[in-house]
Amino acid sequence: MTDDSGIISIDFLAGFTIFLIAFIWVATMIPGLFIGIQSPTIDYDAVAYRTGVILAEDPGAVGPLVTGNQPWEIQNDKRDVARFGLAVSKETPRILDEKKVNRFFCLTAFSYPEDYQKRVIFGDYPYQFNISLRAVGEDTPRFVGDVVPDNYPYGYIRRDVKIKGSSNTTIGEKLIEAHGYKNTENVTKNEFRIVINSSHLLTGNVGEIDDPNGDIMYRINPTGDRIVINITDLDKTRNTVAHPTMPKVNLSGVKFYQTHTGDSNLYVFSPVAAFENYTYVNWSAVAVKPPVNITDSNLSMVFEPGFFSSTDKYGAIYINLTFELDPPQQYLNNTRTRPFDYNYYPANVTQPVLTDAVMEVAVW
Amino acid sequence: MVNTGGQLYTIEGVAAGLIMLLTAFIVVNSTSVYTSGDTHISDMQIEVIGSDALGLMNTAPNSTPGKSPLQLMVENNDKDAFVRMFNDTVNNRTLQKRDSIQFMANVTYVKPDNTLNMSTPLGRSRSLTGGEHAVRVSQWVIVESKIPESGTIRKRAELVEVLLWRD
Numbered sequence: 001m002t003d004d005s006g007i008i009s010i011d012f013l014a015g016f017t018i019f020l021i022a023f024i025w026v027a028t029m030i031p032g033l034f035i036g037i038q039s040p041t042i043d044y045d046a047v048a049y050r051t052g053v054i055l056a057e058d059p060g061a062v063g064p065l066v067t068g069n070q071p072w073e074i075q076n077d078k079r080d081v082a083r084f085g086l087a088v089s090k091e092t093p094r095i096l097d098e099k100k101v102n103r104f105f106c107l108t109a110f111s112y113p114e115d116y117q118k119r120v121i122f123g124d125y126p127y128q129f130n131i132s133l134r135a136v137g138e139d140t141p142r143f144v145g146d147v148v149p150d151n152y153p154y155g156y157i158r159r160d161v162k163i164k165g166s167s168n169t170t171i172g173e174k175l176i177e178a179h180g181y182k183n184t185e186n187v188t189k190n191e192f193r194i195v196i197n198s199s200h201l202l203t204g205n206v207g208e209i210d211d212p213n214g215d216i217m218y219r220i221n222p223t224g225d226r227i228v229i230n231i232t233d234l235d236k237t238r239n240t241v242a243h244p245t246m247p248k249v250n251l252s253g254v255k256f257y258q259t260h261t262g263d264s265n266l267y268v269f270s271p272v273a274a275f276e277n278y279t280y281v282n283w284s285a286v287a288v289k290p291p292v293n294i295t296d297s298n299l300s301m302v303f304e305p306g307f308f309s310s311t312d313k314y315g316a317i318y319i320n321l322t323f324e325l326d327p328p329q330q331y332l333n334n335t336r337t338r339p340f341d342y343n344y345y346p347a348n349v350t351q352p353v354l355t356d357a358v359m360e361v362a363v364w
Numbered sequence: 365m366v367n368t369g370g371q372l373y374t375i376e377g378v379a380a381g382l383i384m385l386l387t388a389f390i391v392v393n394s395t396s397v398y399t400s401g402d403t404h405i406s407d408m409q410i411e412v413i414g415s416d417a418l419g420l421m422n423t424a425p426n427s428t429p430g431k432s433p434l435q436l437m438v439e440n441n442d443k444d445a446f447v448r449m450f451n452d453t454v455n456n457r458t459l460q461k462r463d464s465i466q467f468m469a470n471v472t473y474v475k476p477d478n479t480l481n482m483s484t485p486l487g488r489s490r491s492l493t494g495g496e497h498a499v500r501v502s503q504w505v506i507v508e509s510k511i512p513e514s515g516t517i518r519k520r521a522e523l524v525e526v527l528l529w530r531d
Contacts, residue, residue: 012376012380023391027391045408049408095423134459141458158463160413160453161420162423206427218427351426352426353426356453
C-alpha cells in the first residue's frame with residue numbers, strides 16, 4: 001500500500017537548512033567573542049617582531065627639542081632620545097651602525113627597563129624583555145634586559161644583521177714616501193695638514209660604487225662617525241744620518257679649520273670641551289690634550305662620534321698639526337705638498353667594514 | 365484539511381538528529397582552525413630570518429669594488445659555499461645552541477630565447493620530502509655570465525628562491 005510514511009518533509013529540510021546556516025554563522029563568530037578578554041601572552045610575538053623591526057630597520061629619532069640634524073646616539077642627555085633604532089638609515093635595513101649599537105647597550109647611559117620600555121618596546125603593558133646581539137667572532141653577546149624565562153611563554157624574533165664599523169687611516173712610512181711628506185730643510189716648526197672633505201665624502205661616489213643611493217652603508221660621515229688617524233714611523237721622516245740623535249719633539253698644537261659651502265675661506269673651528277682629549281702618544285691608553293711630547297715614532301688621534309658634528313656637512317675640515325723640534329730638523333711636513341686626504345681611496349684610508357651579527361629579542 | 369503531510373516520523377527524526385549531531389560535530393571541529401592560527405608566527409619567524417640571510421649574503425662586506433658573496437655563488441654555481449654560508453647565517457644564535465632550520469634553494473632566470481630556466485638547484489641542507497611545512501623567501505641577484513654560454517659576458521637578473529622549514 002502506498003502512503004506518505006518515510007517521506008522527509010519539505011518543512012523539515014527548510015528548517016534544518018536554516019538551523020545549519022545559523023549554527024555555522026554563530027560558530028564563526030566565536031573567536032571574535034574572546035578578543036576583548038585575550039591575555040597579554042597573545043601579543044608577545046607581535047611586540048617582539050615590532051621591536052626587532054625598530055632595532056634592525058629604523059635609524060631612531062631624537063626629541064623635538066634637538067636642533068639640527070643630529071642623530072640620537074650623540075645626544076648627551078637621554079631625554080633627547082625619542083626612539084632607539086640601530087640602522088644606519090631607513091634605506092638600509094639590517095645594516096646597523098656600530099656607534100648606535102655601542103650606545104644602545106651602554107647601561108651607564110640608559111637604565112633598564114624604564115629607558116628602554118618607552119624608547120623601543122612601547123605599549124602600556126610593562127613588558128619584560130631581553131635583547132642580545134653577537135657579532136661573528138665574538139664569544140659573548142652584548143645584551144640588555146632580564147634573563148629569558150625557561151618555563152614561561154615568551155615572544156621571540158631573531159634578526160640577521162651586519163654592523164658597520166668605522167674607518168681609520170695609518171699614515172706610515174709607505175704613505176709618507178709616496179706623498180712626499182718629508183721636508184728637506186731643518187726647521188723648528190713642522191706643519192702637517194689633513195683634510196676631511198665632508199662634501200666629497202657625503203655626496204661623491206664611494207670608491208668605484210657609482211650609486212648615490214645604494215652605497216650609504218659604506219659611507220664615511222665625518223659629522224657622525226668616529227675618525228681615527230694614526231701616524232707611525234715619525235722618526236723615519238728625520239735625516240738620521242745628519243742628525244743621529246733624536247731631538248725633543250713636541251706636538252705643540254692641533255688646530256681645526258673648516259670651509260663652508262661655496263666659500264673656500266678657512267674658518268677656525270673649536271671642538272666642544274667634552275672631546276678635547278683625543279690624542280694618544282707613547283702607547284698610552286689614556287687620551288690627552290695637546291701640547292704633548294712625543295718620545296717615540298707614533299701618534300694617534302681618535303675623534304669620537306660628534307666631534308665634528310657642528311661643522312658644515314657640505315664643507316671641508318682641515319686639521320693642522322704643528323710639531324716643534326729642538327734642535328730644528330727635518331720631520332713630518334706637507335706644507336710644500338698637498339694635505340693628506342681622508343677619502344674613499346683604500347690605499348689612504350681603511351674603509352668601513354660590515355661585520356655579520358645576529359640579534360635576538362625576547363618579550364614576556 | 366489536516367493530514368499527515370509534513371509530519372516528522374520517528375525514523376526520520378532519529379536520522380535527522382544524527383545528521384544534526386554529525387554536522388554540529390564537524391562545524392565545531394572546523395572552528396578549531398583559529399586555535400592553530402598561531403602557526404603563522406613560526407612561519408613569520410622563519411621567513412624573517414631567511415629573508416635577512418639572503419639580503420645580507422647579497423651585500424658586499426665593504427666598498428672595495430667587488431661582488432656580494434651571493435652573486436659569486438650564483439655565478440659559479442658554488443653549492444657548497446652557499447649551503448655553508450646560508451646554514452651558518454640562518455641557524456646562528458646569540459647564546460644558546462644553534463637553530464635547526466633546513467632549506468633548499470633554487471635559481472630561476474630567463475634564457476636568451478625568452479624561455480624560463482626553472483629551478484636550477486643552488487644547494488640544500490636536506491631534501492624536501494613533501495611533508496614539511498615550508499615557507500618561501502626570495503632575492504633578486506644581478507649576475508654576470510656568458511649569455512649565451514658561447515657569447516659575451518652580460519648582466520642578468522636571477523631569482524634565488526629558498527624553501528625553509530624547521531625539523
